[in-house]
Amino acid sequence: MAPVADPSLEKLEAIIKETLASTSDPKLKEKLTRAQELVNTASIRSKGVLNKFALDGQVAVVTGGGQGIGRSIAHALGEAGAKVAIADLDLSRAETVAAELESKGISSLAIKVDVSKKQECEEMVQTILSKFGDLHIGVNNAGIVMNSDSEDTSEREWTTTMAVNLNGAFYCCQAEAKHMLKKGYGRIINTASMSAIVVNHPQKQVAYNASKAAVVHMTKTLGTEWCDRGVTVNSISPGYTDTELTRAEKLVTLRNMWSNDTPMKRLADVEDLVGGVLYFTSQLANFTTGFNLVMDGGFTCW
Numbered sequence: 685m686a687p688v689a690d691p692s693l694e695k696l697e698a699i700i701k702e703t704l705a706s707t708s709d710p711k712l713k714e715k716l717t718r719a720q721e722l723v724n725t726a727s728i729r730s731k732g733v734l735n736k737f738a739l740d741g742q743v744a745v746v747t748g749g750g751q752g753i754g755r756s757i758a759h760a761l762g763e764a765g766a767k768v769a770i771a772d773l774d775l776s777r778a779e780t781v782a783a784e785l786e787s788k789g790i791s792s793l794a795i796k797v798d799v800s801k802k803q804e805c806e807e808m809v810q811t812i813l814s815k816f817g818d819l820h821i822g823v824n825n826a827g828i829v830m831n832s833d834s835e836d837t838s839e840r841e842w843t844t845t846m847a848v849n850l851n852g853a854f855y856c857c858q859a860e861a862k863h864m865l866k867k868g869y870g871r872i873i874n875t876a877s878m879s880a881i882v883v884n885h886p887q888k889q890v891a892y893n894a895s896k897a898a899v900v901h902m903t904k905t906l907g908t909e910w911c912d913r914g915v916t917v918n919s920i921s922p923g924y925t926d927t928e929l930t931r932a933e934k935l936v937t938l939r940n941m942w943s944n945d946t947p948m949k950r951l952a953d954v955e956d957l958v959g960g961v962l963y964f965t966s967q968l969a970n971f972t973t974g975f976n977l978v979m980d981g982g983f984t985c986w
């Protein structure tokens with residue numbers, strides 16, 4: 685039998701071996717031999733390539749984690765073994781998601797943050813360090829969209845969108861990296877959008893598109909600046925995704941059209957996006973930084 689890495693599998697293996705040695709019942713021997721094979725398979729899996737996705741002992745934060753894409757990423761990181769802080773402008777949403785994680789046995793923490801405020805991003809990291817003692821993964825996902833014709837886009841709309849989507853992502857990267865660079869390890873993932881590389885239509889959203897393009901280039905910049913000190917920075921760029929953001933009154937009527945314009949003929953479910961994040965946080969992504977992963981059902985191919 686191959687050596688086992690998981691201590692509970694080791695104990696199980698020992699019990700099976702001992703019982704096999706002490707029984708002469710052929711039926712029991714047959715069953716125990718089958719159990720031994722199953723333990724062997726589990727043992728190989730526990731040391732195999734999938735194990736490189738395990739986040740046991742790591743601490744993560746997800747901004748905008750109170751619903752939608754962020755909530756789904758928070759669940760995925762927790763299921764992979766991380767302790768997860770849910771940071772959101774809406775504290776009650778963050779508390780709900782933190783309670784969902786706790787009910788699965790995942791250590792969690794809800795934090796109120798407005799990512800457009802640098803000081804609040806720094807306090808968010810300090811709160812996580814006080815509670816969990818470390819921070820390995822930062823998913824900077826909070827974002828908003830406002831729609832208007834470019835010639836009518838107000839100063840408030842432009843600056844608010846930039847403040848949340850771009851400044852917010854930068855302040856979080858900076859606050860997270862200050863700790864991670866000291867420790868020599870960190871994985872930062874920013875949520876950009878396919879709007880960074882194509883112009884969405886018919887909805888007009890110059891500020892949103894420009895903010896997401898800037899997030900992608902900021903990601904490349906930070907991803908190359910910090911990677912030789914152990915901190916990688918990458919981004920995901922989802923296509924149209926079924927969340928509250930695309931269910932908003934101003935956008936909901938466009939969803940059929942968006943689906944038809946997508947080669948996969950549907951919007952993304954939030955679960956479709958977690959694979960990208962889990963790749964970037966895994967030990968399989970040790971040589972990947974500054975990369976923008978587009979997950980859009982083929983939308984940007986057409």
Ligand SMILES: NC(=O)c1ccc[n+]([C@@H]2O[C@H](COP(=O)([O-])OP(=O)(O)OC[C@H]3O[C@@H](n4cnc5c(N)ncnc54)[C@H](O)[C@@H]3O)[C@@H](O)[C@H]2O)c1
Pocket residue numbers: 747748749750751752753754771772773774777797798799800825826827828848852875876877878921922923924925926927928929930
């Ligand atoms: N839904 C899509 O089609 C889509 C596609 C591509 C990219 N994105 C991006 O994905 C991210 C998440 O989108 P979603 O669809 O889950 O949105 P959502 O509106 O469902 O959820 C966003 C969450 O962010 C929080 N938030 C908003 N402003 C904040 C702030 N200043 N500080 C902290 N938290 C704040 C909200 O309270 C909310 O819980 C955004 O960056 C969005 O631009 C969404």
Ligand SMILES: OC[C@@H](O)C(O)[C@H](O)CO
Pocket residue numbers: 829877878879884887889922923924925929930935
């Ligand atoms: O490009 C897709 C998203 O970023 C977003 O859902 C959309 O553009 C909002 O209008």
